[in-house]
Structures are given as structure tokens and as C-alpha cells.
Amino acid sequence: MLKIDFHDETNSIDEAFVDLIERVLSFAAEKEGVAGDNELSITFVNNSQIQELNRNYRQIDQPTDVLSFPMLEEGEDELEAIDEDMPRMLGDIVISVDKANEQADDYDHSLEREFSFLALHSLLHLLGYDHEKEEDEKKMFKRQEDILNEFGLERK
Structure with a gap:
């Protein structure tokens, strides 16, 4: 099961968006074979807030659409559980x-x-997908499109 903690710093996100994102990410987690109880947080911010994060964590001083902060380090399969x-x-x-x-x-x-799309893109990053290399980018973006299409959110 996937538990998502939502935080809206903009006070502009409708409950319907929260529900949709929760359903899309739960669907994607199931498609990706994510087993057991898992948790993540999603925070909605404005451009100046994400620009500050982008500058501090990626040294890119401009706003971006989405940032992912995985808890697993590259090559790690599982975090040690404090409590099972x-x-x-x-x-x-x-x-x-x-x-x-x-x-x-x-x-x-x-x-x-x-x-x-943005939430799914980030979830895939949290699960270890990357798009630094062209072949990885093709794989990740195809996976995103396949999941969104199967969920019923085709590109128009």
C-alpha cells in the first residue's frame, strides 16, 4: 500500500487533484511491483519556492516543474527499517x-x-528510474506514457 502525505504551500490545490494524484501513484506503484507499506510526501509550492530548492540542491538558479528527493541511495535496495x-x-x-x-x-x-505526469515522473525517480543517459530517458518516458495511458490519462 502507498501512503501519500500531501502539503499545499500555495493553498490552491483542489481535493479532486489530490485524489487523482493518489489514485495515479497507487496505480503506478502496483504496476511497478512496489510491495509492502510505502510512504512518500508531495508538497505543492510556487515558482519562487521551487527555484530556491533547485538552487540549493541542484545549483540551478531557476524554477523547475518538479523535484524528487529519494530516500534510497543509488544501488541501495532497501532502507533499514527502524520498526518492521x-x-x-x-x-x-x-x-x-x-x-x-x-x-x-x-x-x-x-x-x-x-x-x-509530474507526480508519476517523480515517483519513478524515487523508484530508481533516471534520464541522464538517452537509453534510460527513453525507457523512463515510455514507462510514464504507458502508465498514464493505461490509467486513462492519454495525451490529447
Whole structure:
């Protein structure tokens, strides 16, 4: 089971978006074979807040659409559990509401699809996917499209 803690720093996210993202990520976790109790957090911020995080963690001084902060280090399969009854923490996702709105307009698709895409993209990062190399990027982006299409959020 996937537990998601949502935090809206913008006070602008409708409960329907939260519900949709929760359903998309639970669906994706099932498709990815994520077993056991797992937890992650999603925080919605504005462009200036995500720019500060991007500058501090990636040394890129500009806003971005989404940031992922995995708890597992590269090559690690499992975090040591403090208590076997506690869920495994996958990591944190930060989404810029401003960028999501801009990109939904730019790509001419719904805000629902954009939020779902960004959240799914980050979940795949938390699960170890990457897009540093071209072959990895193709694999990751195909996986995203397959999951979104199967869920019913096709690109229009």
C-alpha cells in the first residue's frame, strides 16, 4: 500500500487533484511491483519556492516543474527499517503549481494530466528510474506514457 502525505504551500490545490494524484501513484506503484507499506510526501509550492530548492540542491538558479528527493541511495535496495511495522519512506516530491499551470497550457492538455505526469515522473525517480543517459530517458518516458495511458490519462 502507498501512503501519500500531501502539503499545499500555495493553498490552491483542489481535493479532486489530490485524489487523482493518489489514485495515479497507487496505480503506478502496483504496476511497478512496489510491495509492502510505502510512504512518500508531495508538497505543492510556487515558482519562487521551487527555484530556491533547485538552487540549493541542484545549483540551478531557476524554477523547475518538479523535484524528487529519494530516500534510497543509488544501488541501495532497501532502507533499514527502524520498526518492521512502519512503512518504508520512498522520499519527497515537490511540484511547482505555477509551472504545472504553464506546462498544461504549453502542451495543450489538462491540468489533471500535467499534475499526474509530474507526480508519476517523480515517483519513478524515487523508484530508481533516471534520464541522464538517452537509453534510460527513453525507457523512463515510455514507462510514464504507458502508465498514464493505461490509467486513462492519454495525451490529447
